[in-house]
Amino acid sequence: MKQKVAVLGPGSWGTALAQVLAENGHEVKIWGNHPAQIDEINTYHTNRHYLPDLKIPESIQGCKEIEEAIEGADAVLFVVPTKAIRIVARQFNEAVKNKPVVIHASKGLEQDTHKRISEVLAEEITEENRQGIVVLSGPSHAEEVAVHDITTITAASKDEDLAKYVQTLFMNQYLRIYTNTDVVGVEMGAALKNIIALGAGALHGLSYGDDAKAAIMTRGLAEISRLGVAMGANPLTFIGLSGVGDLIVTCTSVHSRNWRAGNLLGKGHNLDEVLDNMGMIVEGVSTTKAAKELAETIGVQMPITETIYKVLYEGKDVRQACTELMLREGTFENEFTLE
Incomplete structure (x- = not known):
């Protein structure tokens, strides 16, 4: 059944998912806060900064005002950077006139609060302004989805019916959606794999x-x-699409911004140089x-994350950081037991 869907965030992933929705026969509007980008989408049906080779379906309408994008929408998809989730959610909550399904396809943890994105959305969007919240995540590159490469991801929600709704909304011959009720596990896997991808890229940069x-x-x-398990996730989620699947694709591909950023760090560039070179958010x-x-607060050991933190925020030499990580005291491989 044809649905009205608003996509908030015309970056690479937002644009690719908007294309999927349009090709599935839905009415799609995409909102962004850069007028020139919206003009380009409406006039030329391109988004050259993010997906230079993609011709966007002409049925997709770009909107400069969030009110216009979400008017009458059955579903609203948030695909903005983690740092912008709270402010955009507030804008949505003030503007919405009906009760759509809220979906997000962003990957990260909020600074300072350490909250997952669905938690931020639940705080900022009142229950009378949403049917529920669904997380859309998994091993995916916008560049590959845009050219119809086979991709499989997960729709996760505490409400299984809403997860199935999102599954139906997006699934087609090149994008397969599985459902899951473990929102915590799916979001934690999505966020944390970006850290490991920085490390994987750095190792490549070090040859x-x-x-x-x-x-x-x-x-x-x-x-x-x-x-993830300490936060209440199902351990089985981490051997699925949102765990090992997303980790593989993000740690092994030049499409991954985090891998590319890590690669530059390994080659000797400092963080400011890396971020200037990327030109996009590196979550x-x-x-x-x-x-x-968060790990320090709840007493979870994360030596790789701690090492990458020292490189990013304390200016530690990457090669020396690798050596120190390798020379830590020996431990048992299975440090904890999953009940």
């Missing part, structure tokens, strides 16, 4: 090989699982700080 790549991904998954940088602080 380390496949053994090192396997080591950081495997031990990184152990850290993600430890913190793993802020997530590293939030995750380190």
